[in-house]
Amino acid sequence: MAVAFTFPGQGSQTVGMGKDLADAFPEAAAVFAEVDEALGEKLSDIIWTGPEDQLTLTANAQPALMAVSIAALRVMQARGLDLKSKVAYVAGHSLGEYSALCAAGTFTLSDTARLLRIRGNAMQAAVPAGEGAMAAIIGLDHADVEAVCVEASPLGACQIANDNGGGQLVISGLKPAVEQAASLASQKGAKRALLLPVSAPFHSTLMAPAAEAMREALASVPRQDPVVPLVANVRAAPVTSAETIVDLLVEQVTGQVRWRETVSWFAQNDVTTLYEIGAGKVLTGLARRIDKNVTGTAVNTPADIEAVLAALA
Structure with a gap:
């Protein structure tokens, strides 16, 4: 039974995170x-x-x-964990x-920080404030949510941004279309269809300017093949080539985060233990709802780290 390390996304940030580790x-x-x-x-x-409100800004939250x-x-x-072997x-x-x-x-740590600052700024700038929206749809399957997005599309761009699993999908696009899709989802029997307090319509075609900004930024950054395969958001399958990964990172800006399929892929390939490294426990909660295995x-926290090192020894 294999182990994967997963890393949280935006929304997991809290003021004070990581301070106990740094101390x-x-x-x-x-x-x-x-x-x-x-x-x-001094982002720290x-x-x-x-x-x-400063930490929540996309350009700060991401790095x-x-x-x-x-x-x-x-x-x-530093305490002996070898990523490649464990x-x-x-x-x-x-x-x-x-x-x-x-x-x-x-990527190096410094380059990753700079890339995420560029990504955060570019995503924020891609659509004028108030024109885009995102909504969480709870309790409908993927096909039904896709259908309401298509039905609402005469009002503008609208698509699935995140398939988070556990019956939770997030849609993204122009505000009138997203509002219409959310209303249609409720009519189709969604348990909840809730507009999210976000600053831009992430992972939608409206992010095309940000995708181009990332293509340009990534082109000049040194990269190495990962020491262990990445299960990529837009493929929900492992990738080992740095050049392919860079292309997928550009695609990811406007593409769907296929997290439900990612966790399902793990389960189908004997990866039964996921350690969520970093702030919060959002991905940990999603894993349980996606596949009980x-x-x-x-x-x-320091105690969490000790427990993982003991488990992986």
Whole structure:
């Protein structure tokens, strides 16, 4: 039975995250210092003391969450964890895919921080504020949600952005179309159809300018093949080529995060233990709902790290 490391996405951030790791472990403190230097500002101050509205900004939340994930990983590595021999795959939810790739050695920590700052700014700038929207649809299957998106599309772009599993899908696009699709989903029997408090319509075709910005940014960044395969968001299948991964990261900006299929792929390929490295426990909760044969464990405190090292010894 194999192990995978997963890395959380936007929404898992909380003020103060990672502070206990930085206080307890010099390897973790060094990660935050390197991210600060790469960005030319004290992002760590915002991570640890807020204010929350500054941490929540896409351009801050994305590198911040990555920093917390890599801080936890570096602590484990300093205590003897060898990723290649102990972990079969890595995967991350949206921005978490960059954390996974940093963990697997495809990008350096400094380059990953800069890429995520570019990504956050580009995604925010792609659509004027108030024109886009996202909505969570609970209790309908993928085909029904796809159908309501198509039905609402005369009002503008509307598509599935995240298939999170456990009956939760997120749609994204122009606000009138998303509102119409959410209404149609309720009429079709969705348990909930809720507009989300997000600043832009992520993972939709409206993010095309951000995809081009990432194509340009990624073109100039050194990359290595990951030391363990990445199960990519847009494929829900493992990838080992750095060049292919870069193409998929561009595709991911406008494409669907296929998380339900990712966890199902793990289950079908004897990966029964998922360790969620970094802030929160969103992916851990989703894993249980997607496949009962998969065990998720959140790893974000010194005690969590000790438990994982013991389990993987």
